[in-house]
Amino acid sequence: MTETVQRPTLEAVAARAGVSRATVSRVVNGSDGVREPLAERVRQAVEELGYVPNQAARSLVTRRHDAVAVIVAEPETRVFADPFFARQLRGISKELTAHDNQLVLLLTEDRDDHARVGRYLAGGHVDGALVFSLHIDDPLPELIQRAGLPTVFGGRPYFNGGRGGVSYVDSDNRGGARDAVRHLLGLGRRHVAHITGALDQTSAVDRHDGYRDVMAGADPGLVAQGDFTPASGERAMRELLGRHPGLDAVFAANDLMAAGALRVLREHGRRVPDDVAVVGFDDMPPIAEQTEPPLTTVRQDIEEMGRLMARLLLRDLDGTGTPEGTAGARPAGLILPTTLIRRSSA
Amino acid sequence: MTETVQRPTLEAVAARAGVSRATVSRVVNGSDGVREPLAERVRQAVEELGYVPNQAARSLVTRRHDAVAVIVAEPETRVFADPFFARQLRGISKELTAHDNQLVLLLTEDRDDHARVGRYLAGGHVDGALVFSLHIDDPLPELIQRAGLPTVFGGRPYFNGGRGGVSYVDSDNRGGARDAVRHLLGLGRRHVAHITGALDQTSAVDRHDGYRDVMAGADPGLVAQGDFTPASGERAMRELLGRHPGLDAVFAANDLMAAGALRVLREHGRRVPDDVAVVGFDDMPPIAEQTEPPLTTVRQDIEEMGRLMARLLLRDLDGTGTPEGTAGARPAGLILPTTLIRRSSA
DNA sequence: CTGAAAGCGCTAACAG
DNA sequence: CTGTTAGCGCTTTCAG
Numbered sequence A, B: 001m002t003e004t005v006q007r008p009t010l011e012a013v014a015a016r017a018g019v020s021r022a023t024v025s026r027v028v029n030g031s032d033g034v035r036e037p038l039a040e041r042v043r044q045a046v047e048e049l050g051y052v053p054n055q056a057a058r059s060l061v062t063r064r065h066d067a068v069a070v071i072v073a074e075p076e077t078r079v080f081a082d083p084f085f086a087r088q089l090r091g092i093s094k095e096l097t098a099h100d101n102q103l104v105l106l107l108t109e110d111r112d113d114h115a116r117v118g119r120y121l122a123g124g125h126v127d128g129a130l131v132f133s134l135h136i137d138d139p140l141p142e143l144i145q146r147a148g149l150p151t152v153f154g155g156r157p158y159f160n161g162g163r164g165g166v167s168y169v170d171s172d173n174r175g176g177a178r179d180a181v182r183h184l185l186g187l188g189r190r191h192v193a194h195i196t197g198a199l200d201q202t203s204a205v206d207r208h209d210g211y212r213d214v215m216a217g218a219d220p221g222l223v224a225q226g227d228f229t230p231a232s233g234e235r236a237m238r239e240l241l242g243r244h245p246g247l248d249a250v251f252a253a254n255d256l257m258a259a260g261a262l263r264v265l266r267e268h269g270r271r272v273p274d275d276v277a278v279v280g281f282d283d284m285p286p287i288a289e290q291t292e293p294p295l296t297t298v299r300q301d302i303e304e305m306g307r308l309m310a311r312l313l314l315r316d317l318d319g320t321g322t323p324e325g326t327a328g329a330r331p332a333g334l335i336l337p338t339t340l341i342r343r344s345s346a
Numbered sequence C: 001c002t003g004a005a006a007g008c009g010c011t012a013a014c015a016g
Numbered sequence D: 001c002t003g004t005t006a007g008c009g010c011t012t013t014c015a016g
Helices: A010-017 A021-028 A036-049 A055-062 A084-098 A111-122 A140-146 A173-186 A202-214 A230-243 A255-267 A302-318 B010-017 B021-028 B036-049 B055-062 B084-098 B111-122 B140-146 B173-186 B202-214 B230-243 B255-267 B302-318
Strands: A067-073 A102-108 A128-132 A151-154 A167-171 A192-196 A223-225 A249-252 A277-282 A296-300 A333-336 A338-341 B067-073 B102-108 B128-132 B151-154 B167-171 B192-196 B223-225 B249-252 B277-282 B296-300 B333-336 B338-341
Touching: A010 A021, A010 A036, A021 A036, A055 B055, A067 A084, A067 A111, A067 A140, A067 A302, A084 A102, A084 A302, A084 B084, A084 B102, A102 A111, A102 B084, A111 A140, A128 A140, A128 A302, A140 A151, A151 A302, A167 A173, A167 A202, A167 A302, A173 A192, A173 A202, A173 A249, A173 A277, A173 A296, A173 A338, A192 A202, A192 A230, A192 A255, A223 A230, A230 A249, A230 A255, A249 A255, A255 A277, A302 A333, B010 B021, B010 B036, B021 B036, B067 B084, B067 B111, B067 B140, B067 B302, B084 B102, B084 B302, B102 B111, B111 B140, B128 B140, B128 B302, B140 B151, B151 B302, B167 B173, B167 B202, B167 B302, B173 B192, B173 B202, B173 B249, B173 B277, B173 B296, B173 B338, B192 B202, B192 B230, B192 B255, B223 B230, B230 B249, B230 B255, B249 B255, B255 B277, B302 B333
Parallel strands: A067 A102, A067 A128, A128 A151, A151 A167, A167 A333, A192 A223, A192 A249, A249 A277, A277 A296, B067 B102, B067 B128, B128 B151, B151 B167, B167 B333, B192 B223, B192 B249, B249 B277, B277 B296
Antiparallel strands: A102 B102, A296 A338, B296 B338
16 A cells, blocks of 8 residues: 655654744745744755645634635526636636635536535635626525625626625626617617617626617617527517618627527628628627628627636735625726727628 | 624534534534434534534545646637536536535646646645646646646546556547548548648547548548637638539538638538538537538537546545555546537538 | 744544 | 544744
């Protein structure tokens, strides 16, 4: 039987350097107050022994974990059909590792998982949580908030959490939608329709609001409801064409639906952008560039969003332990700008 | 200043239940050997106090973490352009949480990150690692393997790790490719071309090999090199058309490239599938169904792949601590079957 | 500025 | 079957 490799402990390093454990600890943790001759000797011993601190032991006393949970609720929808998730995660990961924090990923499937997540969060394994609250009726966000762990949401959550509100980072969905519609108007289009996303997500609601900001007073029949899937985009487009054969522009709440709309438009012999101009939202890499014609769309910097979420949380954690639940003192929502990307569809 | 909520300890539960800490520990950990009257009293105390064990303290003594690292090397390529990553992660997550293990995600960007990952792994924060080794020259896999942590790879790694080889899970890339080409042949096509993926990834190599298995002796000019991106698919298709104007079928190593090929074919006035039949690989959700015409492709069960990776690793970990490095005694590679999905392009 | 000592909360022998 | 007793490896007062 192979002898398990015994990892060196603080004790071992101390012995080798001829100092006490306390001194080694100080050097390892960068707390000043160890004079140069000694410090160097310790560093050498650490090097020679290949010493790596035992996190468990450290956490036990510091009550810090240098780890944050990333919780993604995914009722089988979008999340896994598109590459957003990965982008966001990358942004988060970069920021976290830059600050020596670990990323613990919690994916929730159904309601049963909520209990598990709640327990995990309450279990004090992580210092904070980053949460993607996708649906309006999702009980998870509130549940987490109540767990008393510093939390930052991705996307504006539906509830605002009382005192001071919750921290979140979101794209400027409303502003982006306004830009899209104005662009269409600027092209001289008069009958601009809108295909909404799933209205139980704030992103869809906000994009719809943006459309209405610009199209105040327009025929409500110019709006058809979708749910962010390509199929719903096709369905909505047919509906719209039925009600308003004369429409000359469509703003879809995401690229997937815009792609569906494009197909239906072609099917009905409408030329894009000549007869009908189309604008999407997201600038989803493999989609927007590959449609026929390539899609004009509203881009959001999804990776930056992740990065900011992490930064916000880390700042919260740094604050010498803001007594849990007092997070509201800080500016709560961070809204990232969007950019209109012009391709050929509008 | 809000008093930090003091989480109850084993001690507290013991006191409340009027038993010793050891007894509580036994009940909490499900080790039998506590008679019913007592056990129930303990459970109640746990409930009343809302006791949750402190993982750090537990790990300190058990040397177990019930956590595994998932390491994804992504030199800015595919990984984040497609939804695979998320799928795989979901499979892993499901299996892991079913066994009460946490998922620590490590994303590596460049070589600098390797050191960090190495340190983390050596730091003994996790019990094992799941690694996606994407590129042939990636030093990471070997580095990890040497860290002596039980490891399972996603996708056949390029090196085989010596004694007994490494554990990995992969799709039957070669078999899937053979099926694709045979399908084309079965359609009566005679001049079947192939667009390869990035040949520094084993998946691309294996698909290419599968093509050659069936097309042994075919004109090498029927093969054009791509790199899994849509642009490379277009380029390769042009090349192919230039060299072999008479080709009547194309097997592309992934759907993204197939989509690119489709566009070039249309541009050149070739009808699909009438003039040229096209088959892709992956069955990437938003792509394969949305192309014009919808793509016939080889599907791999990516989520299952993730699940199996986790299962394999967990089995390794359960083995009452297989002395690190002895993992080779087990069957090393697990190959998942693929399915040909027929749509309209072939 | 450095060392000694006291735990952090839990599990795992070992007794009883 | 249950309780007692040692630590796991580290940080952190508190003395010196």
